Ligand SMILES: *[C@@H]1O[C@H](CO)[C@@H](O)[C@H](O)[C@H]1NC(C)=O
């Protein structure tokens with residue numbers, strides 16, 4: 001009996017036990033990844049987390065295998081995974097010419113492990129914040145950045161209100 005109790009306590013991490021909502025769970029994962037980077041270039045961590053989670057809700061709806069589309073100029077981007085990352089900028093589908101900034105296969109962004117999606121997203125954002133207008137391929141990278149951090153519905157919200165239920 002004692003062994004069973006110990007097993008239950010050890011085998012049950014915070015996320016599984018308390019059933020965090022997808023919103024709060026993603027906030028935690030992003031927060032941990034940003035902390036791990038120890039990188040001040042991203043600015044206010046909570047603000048970035050809120051912008052990203054708000055964007056995810058509006059686009060993939062927290063679906064890690066979502067595939068979307070967006071017309072950008074004369075081309076059509078295919079968008080992969082929970083963060084809807086572009087086949088022209090972030091990853092490669094093997095056929096479409098892509099900057100492939102994260103050196104990833106687009107289908108790798110569709111599995112349920114989003115830690116690589118998060119690393120790729122943060123790297124891309126940090127690159128642009130650091131290099132600004134000097135970032136290579138500004139037009140495409142800037143468009144991806146704008147889509148993620150400047151959703152009309154997400155600009156005005158207060159991070160502390162947005163995450164109020166997350167504790
Ligand atoms: C997701 O977006 C919808 C529509 O804008 C909104 O009603 C809902 O509160 C949002 N949910 C989260 C978790 O942000």
Ligand SMILES: *[C@@H]1O[C@H](CO)[C@@H](O)[C@H](O)[C@H]1NC(C)=O
Pocket residue numbers: 063064065066067
């Ligand atoms: C997630 O997206 C995939 C691909 O578009 C779709 O097949 C699947 O039904 C979606 N899952 C949910 C829970 O909406």
